Amino acid sequence: MDQRQALIAFGALSQETRLHIVRMLVVSGLDGMAAGSIAEKAEVSPSNISFHLKELERSGLITQQRESRSIIYTANYEALGRLIRFLMEDCCGGNPEICAPAAAVAACCAPATKEELQ
Amino acid sequence: MDQRQALIAFGALSQETRLHIVRMLVVSGLDGMAAGSIAEKAEVSPSNISFHLKELERSGLITQQRESRSIIYTANYEALGRLIRFLMEDCCGGNPEICAPAAAVAACCAPATKEELQ
DNA sequence: TCAACGTTTCAAGGATTATTGAAATATGGA
DNA sequence: TCCATATTTCAATAATCCTTGAAACGTTGA
DSSP: OOHHHHHHHHHHHTSHHHHHHHHHHHHHGGGOEEHHHHHHHHTOOHHHHHHHHHHHHHHTSEEEEEETTEEEEEEOHHHHHHHHHHHHHHHHHHOHHHHHHHHHHHTTSHHHHHHHHO | OOHHHHHHHHHHHTSHHHHHHHHHHHHHGGGOEEHHHHHHHHTOOHHHHHHHHHHHHHHTSEEEEEETTEEEEEEOHHHHHHHHHHHHHHHHHHOHHHHHHHHHHHTTSHHHHHHHHO
16 A cells, blocks of 8 residues: 555544444445445435545445445455555564554454464 | 544544654654654645644654754654554454454564564 | 435535744753 | 744635535336
8 A cells, every 4th residue: 555545545534424434334344334324323414425435435445336226335354454554564664662562453363363473 | 542532643644744754753763853854854844844743743643852942753652553453453353354464564573473462 | 107215416615624924932052 | 141943833825625405316116
């Protein structure tokens, strides 16, 4: 991920409704959620949710796909992973202090972590 | 880190000059950098750098301390770590896909990582 | 084909954020 | 004390972002 994309992603996450959307979509997994359901849960108008979903899609953090009348939005796990990686990269150069807590969290998905550490 | 603080931190990182500042401070480590040096490197005016430094301090991502005539700014590694942790937390609940790449990066600071994993 | 549903687009307005230059503040040395 | 340095604050303007409601679009079932 380059700096330009990171800037857009941080901007996307810096708004309450959008951060809420991303967190819901991450939890809802591969099924994703329809725009209408997202609007309902987030308690904002359809046109407003559409505005924010568009912004999030532009950032690459979520993707959309039409399913009959609904449009289903899904979290882009790869993009989220790349953003975390971007945040971590500089620090690892000379500052393990930052990575330590992050590594602790990474450890929560132990299978992947152990694999990577070999 | 709660959601409110994360929102502010993402907002702080969503601006080109500010992201640049954070990356420089992370690289410059515990020595930090004086406001003037930051302004020079970032090629922005003193008053503008002051505006952005204030915003970054509000987010908690950097700290300041006066050193004679200069004011030295330093990256707050703990806060950066907490932000990464915030980004990772939800996903680890059910989605190791995101953590795997992050764990790979975390592995680069092996000493700290192994410690945390015990 | 028509009506209903789910969603997006658009234009207008309001709100927030960024930039600028001038003036103010704090510090240290002559 | 006075001056130079390093930085911040302030007010004004410019730029960007968010919200709103009305209208348009694509899809489905009658």
